Amino acid sequence: MDAILVQILNGLDKGAAYALIALGLTLVFGTLGVVNFAHGAIFMIGAFCAVTLNRLLTLSTKVRDESITLFEAFKEVPILTTKFPTIGPIIVDYSVPLAILVAIPIMWGLGLLMERGLIRHFYKRPHADQILVTFGLAIIIQEIVKHYYGANPIPQAAPAAFSGSLNIGALFGLGDNIVYPWWRLIYLSFSLFIISAVFAFLQFTTFGMVVRAGMQDREMVGMLGINIERRFSLVFGLAAVVAGLAGVMYTPILPPDYHMGMDFLVLSFVVVVVGGMGSLGGAVAAGFLLGILQSFASMTQVKAIIPGIDQIIIYLVAVVVLLVLPRGLLGRKGVMED
Amino acid sequence: MNKSAISDWVLFFGFAAAILTMPVWLAPFGANYPDLMQKFAIFGVFAIGFNILFGLTGYLSFGHAAFLGVGSYTVVWSYKLLTMNIIPGIIFAVIVSGIFAFLIGYVSLRRSGIYFSILTLAFAQMSYNLAYSVLTPITNGETGLQLTLSDPRILDSMAGVAVTNSVPNPSVFGIKTSGLPGFYICAVVLIIGFFIALRITRSPFGMMLKAIKSNQTRMAYTGFNTRPYLLWAFVISGMYAGLAGGLLAVTDPLAGAERMQWTASGEVVLMTILGGVGTLVGPVIGAVVIKYFENIFSSFNKSELHQVFAALPDGLENVVVSVTSMFVGKGWHLTLGLMFMIVVIFLPGGIMEGVRRVGRLFGIGKPKTLKPASVATTEQGQANG
Numbered sequence: 001m002d003a004i005l006v007q008i009l010n011g012l013d014k015g016a017a018y019a020l021i022a023l024g025l026t027l028v029f030g031t032l033g034v035v036n037f038a039h040g041a042i043f044m045i046g047a048f049c050a051v052t053l054n055r056l057l058t059l060s061t062k063v064r065d066e067s068i069t070l071f072e073a074f075k076e077v078p079i080l081t082t083k084f085p086t087i088g089p090i091i092v093d094y095s096v097p098l099a100i101l102v103a104i105p106i107m108w109g110l111g112l113l114m115e116r117g118l119i120r121h122f123y124k125r126p127h128a129d130q131i132l133v134t135f136g137l138a139i140i141i142q143e144i145v146k147h148y149y150g151a152n153p154i155p156q157a158a159p160a161a162f163s164g165s166l167n168i169g170a171l172f173g174l175g176d177n178i179v180y181p182w183w184r185l186i187y188l189s190f191s192l193f194i195i196s197a198v199f200a201f202l203q204f205t206t207f208g209m210v211v212r213a214g215m216q217d218r219e220m221v222g223m224l225g226i227n228i229e230r231r232f233s234l235v236f237g238l239a240a241v242v243a244g245l246a247g248v249m250y251t252p253i254l255p256p257d258y259h260m261g262m263d264f265l266v267l268s269f270v271v272v273v274v275g276g277m278g279s280l281g282g283a284v285a286a287g288f289l290l291g292i293l294q295s296f297a298s299m300t301q302v303k304a305i306i307p308g309i310d311q312i313i314i315y316l317v318a319v320v321v322l323l324v325l326p327r328g329l330l331g332r333k334g335v336m337e338d
Numbered sequence: 339m340n341k342s343a344i345s346d347w348v349l350f351f352g353f354a355a356a357i358l359t360m361p362v363w364l365a366p367f368g369a370n371y372p373d374l375m376q377k378f379a380i381f382g383v384f385a386i387g388f389n390i391l392f393g394l395t396g397y398l399s400f401g402h403a404a405f406l407g408v409g410s411y412t413v414v415w416s417y418k419l420l421t422m423n424i425i426p427g428i429i430f431a432v433i434v435s436g437i438f439a440f441l442i443g444y445v446s447l448r449r450s451g452i453y454f455s456i457l458t459l460a461f462a463q464m465s466y467n468l469a470y471s472v473l474t475p476i477t478n479g480e481t482g483l484q485l486t487l488s489d490p491r492i493l494d495s496m497a498g499v500a501v502t503n504s505v506p507n508p509s510v511f512g513i514k515t516s517g518l519p520g521f522y523i524c525a526v527v528l529i530i531g532f533f534i535a536l537r538i539t540r541s542p543f544g545m546m547l548k549a550i551k552s553n554q555t556r557m558a559y560t561g562f563n564t565r566p567y568l569l570w571a572f573v574i575s576g577m578y579a580g581l582a583g584g585l586l587a588v589t590d591p592l593a594g595a596e597r598m599q600w601t602a603s604g605e606v607v608l609m610t611i612l613g614g615v616g617t618l619v620g621p622v623i624g625a626v627v628i629k630y631f632e633n634i635f636s637s638f639n640k641s642e643l644h645q646v647f648a649a650l651p652d653g654l655e656n657v658v659v660s661v662t663s664m665f666v667g668k669g670w671h672l673t674l675g676l677m678f679m680i681v682v683i684f685l686p687g688g689i690m691e692g693v694r695r696v697g698r699l700f701g702i703g704k705p706k707t708l709k710p711a712s713v714a715t716t717e718q719g720q721a722n723g
Binding site: 035118121125127128129131132133135136137138139140142143144146147262266269270273277307308311312315316318319322323326 | 396398445448449451452453455456457459460461463464467468470471472473600601604607608611664668669671672674675676677678679682683686
């Protein structure tokens with residue numbers, strides 16, 4: 001019982017990442033009708049926003065190491081901590097949450113740039129072309145990041161205050177075995193917050209209303225005199241921000257490297273398809289569902305029964321869902337059925 | 339013999355001659371060494387097969403690398419268990435990958451469009467992940483499947499081949515299949531593969547596939563059940579992929595799971611697109627261009643770049659070198675990505691389309707105006723579909 005609960009918890013934060021990426025993918029697909037294979041790369045850029053900010057904050061100078069008296073020893077000390085001894089270390093410590101503030105404008109700008117510069121010209125092209133051009137873009141982004149940051153994963157630390165674990169078992173009187181790292185809990189709540197914010201934005205604002213109408217019937221909205229293309233390019237920016245933030249916050253859980261985007265992209269596409277192309281709720285639900293299933297499948301007891309199941313569970317679920325429910329869990333009629 | 343049949347034969351013999359004389363005409367490009375030419379031919383086979391599915395039916399598979407991997411594993415197992423002669427291995431590779439393709443195709447072809455792409459991707463990723471983990475007894479996991487001295491090689495020992503102290507090389511009736519002979523084996527296979535693809539494209543079956551691409555619903559209304567045709571196209575292209583994988587193991591007797599990774603599937607898509615989807619020669623050209631650039635670009639390093647740009651003033655030279663060094667050596671994938679985007683954006687028909695445009699510029703090739711209007715419009719529809 002404890003083990004099952006732990007697995008559910010572990011699955012939730014992975015599922016949260018899938019859900020955030022899949023949400024952006026679905027938004028772009030539902031509004032623009034574009035299959036964006038570069039979305040994983042956007043997630044990766046978000047993660048590297050955190051890395052970059054951390055590097056900038058910890059730009060160091062050499063300072064004489066006073067603890068070693070035998071010979072002249074130097075150690076690297078971030079300039080920030082020497083200049084501002086009280087606030088400096090705190091800022092460095094909180095570099096990952098602070099990166100959110102940096103990432104929002106960067107991702108927004110990048111999203112708009114991508115849409116205006118490239119995606120816009122592919123609205124009327126076949127899906128195969130969209131897949132291919134964004135796939136090429138993803139390769140380029142990956143390689144540029146690899147050129148500047150190297151191929152190795154770069155670990156990022158969560159703020160020291162959140163480095164421990166929360167003993168959920170003791171909290172609810174279920175035994176001491178159920179612990180959950182604070183940062184994962186924060187990631188989960190952060191994702192839930194972002195997801196609700198996106199849904200609220202689409203549900204309760206005029207802009208969101210237009211976007212939803214556009215997802216239903218683009219032509220009709222255009223005929224009503226609304227410049228739908230302009231709104232849609234903002235939607236692309238929004239999707240980029242969501243994916244970017246997912247990447248920023250995920251860095252303490254998974255050290256980012258240049259191909260993390262591709263790894264997540266393939267899975268997120270499966271998530272989108274399982275959830276149902278063009279269904280936002282479906283994408284979120286499928287994200288969490290697959291995250292939890294994946295962490296169940298990696299339990300040793302399960303692996304003992306079906307060896308290798310942890311490697312294929314997501315794809316297996318995708319195959320079964322697509323064959324049994326052709327539109328995915330919550331897919332709408334008439335989306336991608338040409 | 340009618341006119342189009344003659345032009346087909348011309349095309350075929352021209353193609354065969356071009357492939358067989360590769361060692362001669364590739365010499366000025368510095369690409370006439372056997373290892374590279376083997377790759378040209380092998381990936382040519384792969385791309386031709388992929389084109390039978392994608393080019394003719396329009397179904398974009400993102401999982402063809404799985405068949406490539408299956409082919410390689412099959413051939414290496416045939417070396418280990420039966421004989422170092424490549425022929426049984428190649429035959430088994432085609433059969434096994436065909437069966438594999440039948441199973442995957444039977445399920446995947448229930449859906450079309452992006453769903454089909456995702457399903458094939460899912461199956462390929464499953465095969466890749468399993469090859470890395472649970473199937474280690476068959477695939478030897480991360481190390482890759484290799485020949486060992488203790489392999490049984492039943493047929494060889496029955497035929498009384500002397501057991502030596504070194505691992506034997508794959509051969510065909512005594513000829514070693516590495517180096518230049520290896521290239522000619524791959525080249526002959528490529529030419530045969532090209533011929534079959536040509537016949538398929540011109541056959542009623544090929545017409546059926548093209549009709550599916552142009553309008554599947556209309557096909558269904560006229561009373562054709564399209565699924566068997568699609569399944570056959572999928573199986574045939576899977577067999578081609580298995581054959582290519584087998585040839586990889588012929589020229590170099592080992593097989594690794596990374597051949598099944600989805601980036602490998604992406605590569606063959608790129609080759610086909612770059613050369614020209616739906617054309618016969620295009621995929622081969624795409625394969626040659628990509629493998630050539632991969633080889634040339636990835637072998638450059640900074641000091642060589644300094645030599646190339648030595649004529650420039652020093653300051654400028656450093657800038658140019660630091661910019662171009664991003665695109666060569668380990669960064670060659672950047673060039674690949676860029677090529678990918680440029681082709682898709684500006685030349686959706688690939689290199690073949692470019693050749694056709696240049697040809698039209700000089701008034702060579704068939705002028706469009708001579709065709710009846712109705713034919714021209716259906717072709718337009720096909721191109722868009």
